[in-house]
Amino acid sequence: MDREVSELKKEILSLREPEGWELKGRDIWQGQGSFKKFPQEFRHRAFKKVSETMSHLPCHIFAVQVNKKNLGETSEDIKDDTGLYRLAFNQLLEQLDAYLKQYNETGILLMDSRSAHHTSVQDRRSSDIYRDWKSQKKSSNFMELPFFGVSDGYTGLQLADYVVYLIDRYSKKARTASGHTELEEAFHLLEPKIQLLKIPILQHKIHFEYR
Template sequence: MTILFYVDEGGTTWNDKQTNLFFLASFAIHVQDWSQMEREVSALKKELLSRREPEDWELKGRDIWQGLGSFKNCKQEIRLGYFKKISQTLNQLPCHIFAVQVNKKRLQETRGDIKDDIDLYRLSFNQLLEQLDDYLKQYNETGILLMDSRSAHHTSIQDDRLIRVYRDWKSQKESSNFVELPLFGVSNFYTGLQIADYVVYLNDRSSKESETARGNAELEEAFNLLEPKMQLVKIPILQHKIHFEDRSNEG
């Protein structure tokens, strides 16, 4: 069997001092469950914005939180409720979530070899690849990486860098359960990439809100709904939480 891994990034770049965390996350689902994902997320999008066709707008956590794009006319309390609805839908899907959180400030204190965004992405992508490959080998499955393209239409420089990171990682492995090189797509065309975007934003925003005096109960509830499906690695590694569901219930 084959697992699709949709990958996206979030947070801030290496030299951005405003916030301190960088995230890389993957939404994983078996190919035989892909149609269920498409069907249920399409129904969810129709519920959120009933006057628009699901394929005509992109599910983005940032837009929901800030009231941008398709959500610019939605009241804040309604938009906050959308986070719970989305997490409830994902909670019911036979999926897993893998995430890497990089604390840039702590990393700068412990690693002198990380100097720019390329080094930051290499470190986090290598860690994510290790998580995904270990999971594939644990269940003797093959995997396909589907990446949110970071390149503009006139250049493929950023995607080329990612391919080099992947090739370097794979050259150091005796074996890997991934099939082919990573594939690239534009998120507004791919439901899985939109979910990966949501997962990254939820992790990022939840971390920021947890540091405030008030926090945000709706966001915390949305995060808690996904946490049992999530394997999160923090860099520098402070703790490693693994939550694998019983695969006998995945149909």
């Protein structure tokens, strides 16, 4: 996977070393960061190319999407962003653990470090939620605590960033009358790999929708 993505990055920005820039969905689509001076047509083609490459890679995509507007006052447990994050993270852990158990495999979570400078508040929050989740499980196929890495050094984290942006952007465009062909094509290329869990909370119940 590392090799394929490195070749892709060389193809997209041939004058830059692939290790010298991050593959970020927002930067490519909106013309930010390394793509600030590139025309939209080029950027959108590059965006779709990422999906084309990922569609051939040996990976599975698990995602949890929470509709904040439908949360409202429906759950006493969701009082702030931490409660919202806990809900989403717990559901993602359930999906991943079920997948590992299905194939009798063990795994370690590699997470994008959200800490800045010398603070580790956000990473600690993730670790605490993980500990709470695991303490309530009779068994889990995860080993140890999550490992936190910086995205510019890990291909998997960069691909995760791209997928998160793709799903979010596509969901928003799906609610409008107009959309971008490249965006739709990029999403549909990866759709067979995506197990998307949508969580609106209605009448004190969680509704699950799988793709």
